[in-house]
Amino acid sequence: MIELSGLTKRYGEKVAVDDLTFTVRPGVVTGFLGPNGAGKSTTMRMILGLDHPTAGDVRIDGRQYHELPDPLTYIGALLDAKAVHGGRTARSHLLWLAQSNGIPAHRVDTVLETVGLTAVARKKAKGFSLGMSQRLGIAATLLGDPRILMFDEPVNGLDPEGIHWIRSLMKSLAAEGRTVFVSSHLMSEMALTADHLIVIGQGRLLADTSMADFVADNAHARVRIRTPDRERLLDALHGAGITAQDAEDGVLEIEGDAAERIGELAAEHRIVLHELSVRRSSLEEAFMRLTAGSVEYHAQGAPPAPPWGAEGAAAAFGAGKQAVARTSAEG
Amino acid sequence: MTVMRVARSEWTKIRSVASTAWTLSLAVVVTLALGMLISALSRRESGSMDPRARLSFDPTLVAFAGMTLGQLAMIVFGVLVVSSEYSTGMIRTSLAAVPRRGVFLASKIAVATALALVVGMATSFAAFFLGQAMLGPLGTSLGEPGVLRAVVGGGLYMTLIAVFSMGIATMLRSPLLSLGILMPFFFLISNILGNVSATKKVGRFLPDQAGSRIMEVVPRAADDTPYGPWGGLGIMVLWVVAALAGGYAVLRRRDA
Known part of the structure; x- marks a missing residue:
């Protein structure tokens, strides 16, 4: 579990993270969503004790990050896949990480196997593609078999196969009862992986909701109608108890997915329709x-x-x- | 126990990159080759040496002539050990693995210093023996007074130069900036300050000027240096301690 309370980061006048309070719970994938520059990475760096908060506090399983003995066995984090010394082999990179936290060396081979990098374990990291680097970064997060995992934009720059692999990995980690916290600036990506959503904008908390609630609240449908017989249609709709709203260029709009009913109503009253269409707002738009x-x-x-x-x-x-x-x- | 783990992990880091072997072997080769060359030339010129020069001729110091260039490779070693963490962005991974920054820095410096000490000491002894072989009849031996101190001191000097560079690189974080300041400083500025009479009194308190005093066996003519060989090394140690303290202060305070 990751608990943030009143977490704030200021750089001079600019507020990067503004009084964030939320809890990331185990057993589900929690999506951390916000436009670029919203403060997602800064928040993640503060969770790891890399950046010092101006105010507020982060707890990992009830403790501050620097109080964790062998932190990699509590939380594994991937911030930047390219942050590896290019002259070091994949295996050496994982080995020094393991040694620093008293993790047995055989875990290095296990996680290399898990992410599918066994064949290039002794190759230098500078020859790795972005996808391979992401896999190496993910191997590092799994090294200490931690209960909490955190990924910053893990699908950036990956091919479809890699994206699919990361999605299923995150889901299976959550299904094992682990806490999975993953950031993205793409709602569509979150819609496919996250069970819970935390949305921030300009460092402020905008939403802390389950994915199901977010979908129910935001996936609106509207019916759009164009007709040369506007007044008669409005009367007919009014008679049926349907409220229409004026949109641009004489287009009428009706909340909800009522296209069939309106079509039947128009036929009944012999009203010509030039357009009858359903518009759904995507989650991305929401x-x-x-x-x-x-x-x-x-x-x-x-x-x-x-x-x-x-x-x-x-x-x-x-x-x-x-x-x-x-x-x-x-x- | 944590410190031992972190030290072991830093040892894995340092031995798994090629730059370690490159910089250290360059330091050895340059120091030895240049030392031998200067020693051989000194022997050839010895016939034309005037009596005063012959009196102040220091065969130990001549064997160490290659260190003026060799120390630059030690500087590069010291800078890269620290600043590669920053230039690759790996510092975040390192500090997430070892959040106690004092433990992280101390382990890194300790491991790199131990390696520099082994290489520096071996280089110093090798430079001495090869230099004396080149000097032939002009040479001296380890048994002569002050010679063993000078040879051990040469190894300590090379180590301290590397550690000083690690401290500076921890403060500046950028490899280019660190090298851009340290290289010209030790190769040019310090020499100029130490040889121009107006700045000589200040210049001899600079880390390399003070530290290299320990490699001198035969006293210079009309020497008024206010410290002895170990005093000079002590001054250099103070510089190193200051650089490390500055580095730690920056590392502890700043966001990674």
Whole structure:
């Protein structure tokens, strides 16, 4: 279990992590979601005692990180897969890690086997692809057979096969009752792996919810209708107890997935429809709306036409989408 | 017990990268080769030496002439041992594995120092014997007064140069910055400060000037240096301690 209470990190005037309080529980994959620059990596570095918090406190199984005897046997973390000395072999890299925490050397071969790097165990790390480096980083997290695992953007730069492998690994680790905490800036990725979600934006906690609740709350459907017979349709809808809202260009929108009913209603009243379509907001869009106000780097220029919904929110969402689309390595 | 584990892990780190073998063997080869060359040249020139020069001729010190260049390789060794942690980003993995930063730094420095001491001592003895072989009749032997002290001191000097570099690299973290300051300092600036009369009095308190005093057996003419061989080495040790303390202060305080 990882417990954060009031965790805050300031760099001068800038607040990178702002009063974060949440608990990461065992037995599930907890997704740590936020746009680039939201403070995910800073939070993870503070969990590991690498960065000193300005205020607040992190506990690993009730203890501060530096109080853990042989910390690798409590928590394994992968922050940056490329942070390996290129001149050292995969095996030597894991060996020094094992020795530093009193982990028996045979674990090195076990974890190399687990991640599928046995064949390149004696090859220097500088020749490794990003995928191989990620596997080596994951081997390092598993070395001490820890109850808690933490991964920072583990699927970045991986091929589909590697992504699939990491997803199933995280799920099986959680199924063994371990605490799995994984960060991402992609909602779609989290939707596939996480059971629980912690969303942050500009260092602040935006949501701490189960994935199921997040889906139920955010996966809205709306029916979009265009008709030359607007008034008659509104009357018919009103008669059926359905409330319609005006969207742009005379388009009507109705909350919920009621396309069949509306089609039948229009046929009954012989009203011509030019469009009758269902729009579902994806989880990605829900995430973008949630973090729209807190995206650090907004794209310049006019936002693209809003897909639907209130003008302001849609515009902010458009900007957010662009900003998230301009992803690169998080600093 | 934790310290022994961490020291063992640091030993694995240091022996599993090629730069360790490269820098240390370069230090050995350069020190020996240059020492032999200068010794051989000194023997050839000895005929034309005037009596005063012959009086202050120090066959022990001449054998160590290669150290002025060899120490640069020791500096590179010391800098790389520490700064490769930062240049590769591995420092985060290291500190996550060993969160007690004092234990981490002490283990790393201890292991690298032990290795530098073995290599430095072997180099110093080898440089002495090879130098005396080249000097022939001009040479001296370990049994002469002060010679053994100078040869052991030469090994300590090479070790301390490496440890000083480790301390500086811990403070500066960047290999390029550390080397960019240390190399010109020990190769040029210290020599200039020590030889220009206006700055001589300050210059001889610099770590290399003070420390290298221990390798001198025959006193210099009109010498007014206010410290002896061990006093000079003591001054160098103070510099090393200061560099390490500064490095620890930076490591403890800063985010990794």
